[in-house]
Amino acid sequence: MTEKFSRRDFLKLAGLGAATSAILTGCGPASRYVKREPYQQMPEYNYVGQNTYYATTCRECAAGCGLVVRTYQGRAIKTEGNANNPLNLGKTCARGQATLQGLYNPDRVQGPSTGDWDSAIQAVADALKNYKPNEIAFLMGMAPDHLFDLVSELASATGMNAPVRFGALGMFESRATLSKAAENLFGQAGLPWFDINGAEVVFSFGANFLETWLSPLPYTRGFVGLREGETKLRGAFVQFEARMSATGAKADHWVPVRPGTEGLVALAIGKLAAEARGGAMPRAFSSVNPADVAEQAGVELEALEELAAMFATRKVLAIPGGAALAQSNGLEVAEAVLALNALSDNFGQAGGVYLSGLAPMQTEYNRPASAQEMKSFVEKMKSGAFKVLFVHGVNPVFEVPASLGFKEALGSVEQVISFATFPDETAAEAKYVFPDHHGLESWGYQRVATGSDKPVLSGAQPVVSPYYDTRATADVLIAAAQLAGGKFAEALPFKDEVEFIETKVSALMAEADGSFSAADPVTFMAYFQQHGGWFKNVDARVSLDGSAVLNNNFKGSEAEFAGEGEFFFVPFVSPTMAEAGANKPWLQELADPTTTVMWNTWVEINPETAHELGLHDDDVVKVISEAGEVEAYVYLYPAIRPDTIAMPFGQGHTAYGRYAENRGANPADLLGAHFNEAGDITFGGMKVKVEKVKSAARGIGLSRLESTMGVYGDSLGEEH
Amino acid sequence: MADHKHDAGHAHSEEHFREKHLMLDPLPRGVMNDMVMESMTGKPTWKFWTVVIVLSAIVAYGLVYTWAKMIAEGLGIAGVNRPSYWGIFLVNTVFWIGISHAGTFISAILRVFKAEFRRPFTRAAELMTTFGLVQAGFSVFMHMGRVWLSYWLFPYPNQRMLWPNLHSPLTWDLLAITTYLLSSTMYLFLPLIPDVAMARDRSTGWRKSLYKVLALGFRGTEGEWAHLRNAMNIFAFAIIPVMFSVHTIVSWDFAAATRPGWNSTIFGPYFIVGALHSGMGAAVVVLAVIRSNMKHMDYFIRGEHFDAIGKLMLIISMAWAYFFFNDYMVQWYGGDKWTHQLLHFHEAGPLGWMWFGMLFCNIVVPWAILWNAKWRATPWLVSTVGLIINVGMWFERYIIVPISLTINRMPFTWRMYNPGAEIPLGIGTLALFILLYVLASKVIPLIPVWEVQEGQMAHELKKFGRETVVSVSELE
Amino acid sequence: MIRPEEIKMSAEETGKWGMVINQDICTGCQACVAACAMENNVTFVGEEDSGYGRSMHWIRIERFWEGEYPEVKMTPNQPMLCQQCGSAPCEPVCPAFATVHSTAESLNLQVYNRCVGTRYCANNCPYQVRSFNWRDYERPEPLPNQFNPDVTVRRRGVMEKCTFCIQRIHKAQDKAKSEGREVADGEFTTACAQACPANAIVFGRVDNPQSLVSQLAHKGHGVKHLEELGTLPNVTYFKGG
Secondary structure: OOOOOOHHHHHHHHHHHHHHHHHHHOOOHHHHHOOOOOOOOOOOOOOOOOEEEEEEEOOOOOOOOEEEEEEEOOEEEEEEEOOOOOOOOOOOOHHHHOOHHHHOOOOOOOOOOOOOHHHHHHHHHHHHHOOOHHHEEEEEOOOOHHHHHHHHHHHHHHOOOOOEEOOHHHHHHOHHHHHHHHHHHHOOOOOEEEOHHHOOEEEEEOOOOOOOOOOHHHHHHHHHHHHHOOOOOOOEEEEEOOEOOOOHHHOOEEEOOOOOOHHHHHHHHHHHHHHHHOOOOOHHHOOOOHHHHHHHHOOOHHHHHHHHHHHHHOOEEEEEOHHHOOOOOHHHHHHHHHHHHHHHOOOOOOOOEEEOOOOOOOOOOOOOOOHHHHHHHHHHHHHOOOOEEEEEOOOHHHHOOHHHOHHHHHOOOOEEEEOOOOOOHHHHHOOEEOOOOOHHHOOEEEEOOOOOOOOEEEEEOOOOOOOOOOOOHHHHHHHHHHHHOHHHHHHOOOOOHHHHHHHHHHHHHHOOOEOOOOOOHHHHHHHHHHHOEEEEOOOOOEOOOOOOHHHOOOOOOOOOOEOOOOEEEEEEEOOOOOOOOOOOHHHHOOOOOOOOEEOOOEEEEOHHHHHHHOOOOOOEEEEEOOOOEEEEEEEEOOOEOOOEEEEEEOOOEOOOOOOOEOEOOOHHHHOOOOEOOOOOEOOOOEEEEEEEEEOOOOOOOOEEOOOHHHHHOOOOOOOO | OHHHHHHHOOOOHHHHHHHHOHHHOOOOHHHHHHHHHHHHHOOOOHHHHHHHHHHHHHHHHHHHHHHHHHHHHOHHHOOOOOOOOOOHHHHHHHHHHHHHHHHHHHHHHHHHOOOHHHHHHHHHHHHHHHHHHHHHHHHHHHOOOOHHHHHHHOOOOOOOOOOOOOOOHHHHHHHHHHHHHHHHHHHHHHHHHHHHHHHHHOOOHHHHHHHHHHHOOOOOOHHHHHHHHHHHHHHHHHHHHHHHHHHHHHHHHHHOOOOOOOOOOOHHHHHHHHHHHHHHHHHHHHHHHHHHHOOOHHHHOOHHHHHHHHHHHHHHHHHHHHHHHHHHHHHHHOOOHHHHHHHHHHHHOOOHHHHHHHHHHHHHHHHHHOOOHHHHOOHHHHHHHHHHHHHHHHHHHHHHHHHHHHOOOOHHHOOOOOOOOHHHHHHHHHHHHHHHHHHHOOOOOOOOHHHHHHHHHHEEEEEEOOEEEEEEOOOO | OOOHHHOOOOHHHOOOEEEEEEOOOOOOOOHHHHHHHHHOOOOOOOHHHHOOOOOOOOEEEEOOEEOOOOOOEEOOOEEEEOOOOOOOOHHHHOOOOOEEEEOOOOEEEEOHHHOOOOOHHHHHOOOOOOEEOOOOOOOOOOHHHHOOOOOOOOOOOOEEOOOOOHHHHHHHHHHHHHOOOOOOOOOOOOHHHHHOOOOOEEEEEOOOOOOHHHHHHOOOOOEOOOHHHOOOOOEEEEOOO
């Protein structure tokens, strides 16, 4: 706060005066609803009555979609996609739309927990100074990248532990498995890139690419290309999964294979296809017996044969993803499915598989920590190796499965400093909370990891002045480093966050084929802000050499399951809410695409199974695994295997504001600490028990948009 | 008839006639006037005050408090939702308009057709019209989202030059109900004039002042009587088409809509008969209550009246059954899949018991009981049947409004309706209806004394040999 | 007395707006629902009311099931919004002229400040796309900062529904008029169409044969819902598949 009485302060007071007099003079019933807003948030360069649009980057997930935010008199009014951004081409998902409800959320952290920023920066500086560098750890989310870069530089210059990144979305995507499979098959780690747009047929083994998987907007665009291509026939789409996802719901054929057999099914289809084609049987498929696989997977052999026949005539793209990879044999599943593409010989070709190219300012693929790596991180916390833990952009107490013991391990860390924007579970456990701005109030950039064929750096700039007394974490770190002095000050020789970003971004000026160019850094930076980022007009996808893929020897191993229960368990990320949407009321009130449930957590059970167990819609059941138990309402879901139950991830917060708190359950509590070969948690490899807690009571239960009468015929007096 | 013959041969045959028929059992005018005055002005008992206090408390909570809360917080405290946007509010509106029908029906139609048995109870019936319409008005206004702007529904001059939408059945509805309320109130008032004049001459204090005003200086001259008769005649004829139009228009609120189950051409007469059905039922209940709770009323209201109304109830019940069947058949054969779904839902849905209950109350009960002349003359039995018919008719409206609204052409939106604040509000209107009657019984002569006296003057018992016969002279 | 239908708009402001929705590529992602709520100040109602048929969604995505496990299929997602009927059943039944037809834009208007809340329009809407403000739903501070100043914030007792983002139509028309030209096809679109990641929603002038929406609408095998009622809806659906 400045001591001087600025023009803005004057306007503030004037505005308040106007508001007060409006209340005093108001009369009649309508006047209570008319409220004059003071000019408190209004930057001087805004024109009254005119909209101002700012390009920035969406921070609801790490994909890095460009946004254009309409602001009016200093308030953010509406987000739209940035048409200049090659990743999302002007489109947004529901979470991007609702990001304003985060910005103006009534439950934000409104200021540093120490009371003022001077003491906050002192506290951070003390934490940096008073501990050995290797006792200091950073745990960061998958966004934003500029802060990750800044912390990485700080860490490498001072000998601190390199920052570790984690996000529940990455965990549920099994990114480590995908990357490892690519490394094993093609000798190069990275996120595969699937050209659905150019394919004739898509076989997806559990990949929920229309929901939250990797980068849903470009994959949705690809799906439209598959269906609506101008020059080709409508492409077919087959989904293999135990529980019909919103993606699977769009498939022409939904094949409910038993969890854990996805890899076997892929190999069997490969074998049948190779047989149909004739010639030598590739080594990759030689170990499986399709008849046995059909038996194990619980599907008809004829169905597999029909699907295999597609390979003979059409260009098929096979995609591994989701729960299929989160099995004890997940790595082999990923490899087997990727290997199927060899039958279509589509590696590095339109309609085929590529590897995502490196983004600007990126020298190698760096993936977020796998769950196994998080486990060793937690062990270091427990052992006291970490004395200071900085947490930014992630809510590990909620997002890391409870069985990994993150919350308990926090107790062993002397100082936990959270930079949370919202009062989340981790912030509740932290010693200090020094809130960062909301994404729309922030500077930054984000490297687009996958989804675009071009290398894209999405740029972020504040679209409104900070609403609360928050401060950019980068600024806090720079100030604290300077205060700490010595090598800390040397590591971050920047005036502030913006200077750091300018330094980084202006390095791109030298690159060829840029989406824009400028002669001087100031102009370049201005363009960068105006365009919402910078991209290179080249196809950076990596063409793969798949020639040897079919020479792999796949064991065709069966998945092992943890726990005693009779049901396979499929947790999936809520398509509308994802891991951090629960505090936005409109995301809560969006109907889930498959169940239309709002505001709560449900357990999907096949109606036949439910009938056998005496369960009905809205009964409360306890789902018990070896790692824990949760309670939720029953939803009789017609498109799930009778031996499988499913739960959405996204609810079950114990903190995180009024809209999220004490609502629903967190299925991650059920996940045991088991990992596949690539280190991803085997969230699809749990066996669970279901116990009825209480019967449905009138007026209590799931809020559904759909009518159970109209959709399922409940209460219509139909003969059953 | 066998009874009659037997009696006719008896020495007490004349006694028998007098006992049975009010018209043949005249009392001196002064005595009768005193009886009516006493029933009205007698000191209220503790029972009376208890009833008034209890009813007032129900009205205060159910109607005043709940409605105020609903105005302040919105209709959310009620149970209305998508797709049952109307709910019990409109059930009650139709129900009360139905009740109000019988008053005018009894009074006007029977007066026009010179049905002599009507004489002692026209007043009670006319009051039912007015009081019922008040409840209907409450029910329809309370269901509006912004009732404080309800004056926009009336055609009044305003600077925006906006009139109500004359395409809307709701506008017709409002105009029809307003017309009906005004004309039925006037029709209630006209026959009241000689009675309040009588009361004016027999009371003191505030009563005298009140009746003085109400009597409009009526002294009972030949000229005054002639004018009054003229006016009553005009109103009796004029109000009949108004009455028919009101419930037809109420039915158009539903029939004019593009909804399965509503869009039926027979709804107009079906609603009128339904209204008469519930209205006659309500009238008979009111008579039984008056008879058993007010002094001297057993002289005025006798078994013969219940017998006469009972016959009417039986006929109306048959007519209702005919229209119900007609409506059902035509809708079913219409072949629309949503209508099929709806009709099936009526019987087999979770509230199917209500559909069968409706048929039981409206058809089975009246047919089973009212065919018997002796049972018909038993006040408690006939009034119980009347009560049951009203339950049945309330069910009928519940089936037409919220249950039929549940099913529409968008199955994704079908949803059950669970009433909330509608229940206290509905009970509040019922309590207000009774309360108005209870209070009116202390202020207004519930028996049109002059009409009874006029009838008694016209009736005579004559003896032809051993046979006693009734002779009625033409009055006008 | 001026009757609403006598009010004439100037020639350049007339137009017939329509929409084409391709159910084959709609993924049911709810981006349109969120975008609509953000653009039009649509309130959220909370768990209890939303589960009791009181949600305020101006656009909802319907889906049904076909067949039994394992041959079960979800029917194509069907975004359902006000069909902006040419002959709308909601219009004649409103006693207060709060639901009127705009001859200028060929839309069904909902005049919030004229609405007295009889809810007859909602009963008579065959598509059941009208939402009623059952309460004054709480939007705690500072959530109201995001209100779109171009769109009225509705209070309790008022009916509301999709407007085809009429504020955007007017803004584009004003802009075009001030620049002395016609509104170009695709110059602006509704919030739902703008957000739709699959471009499953296309909006534009259906009276202009050159517009994308007209060309799509005349591609054949398009369906207009409940057309048999004579409502003349302005939204065409393609089921595809």
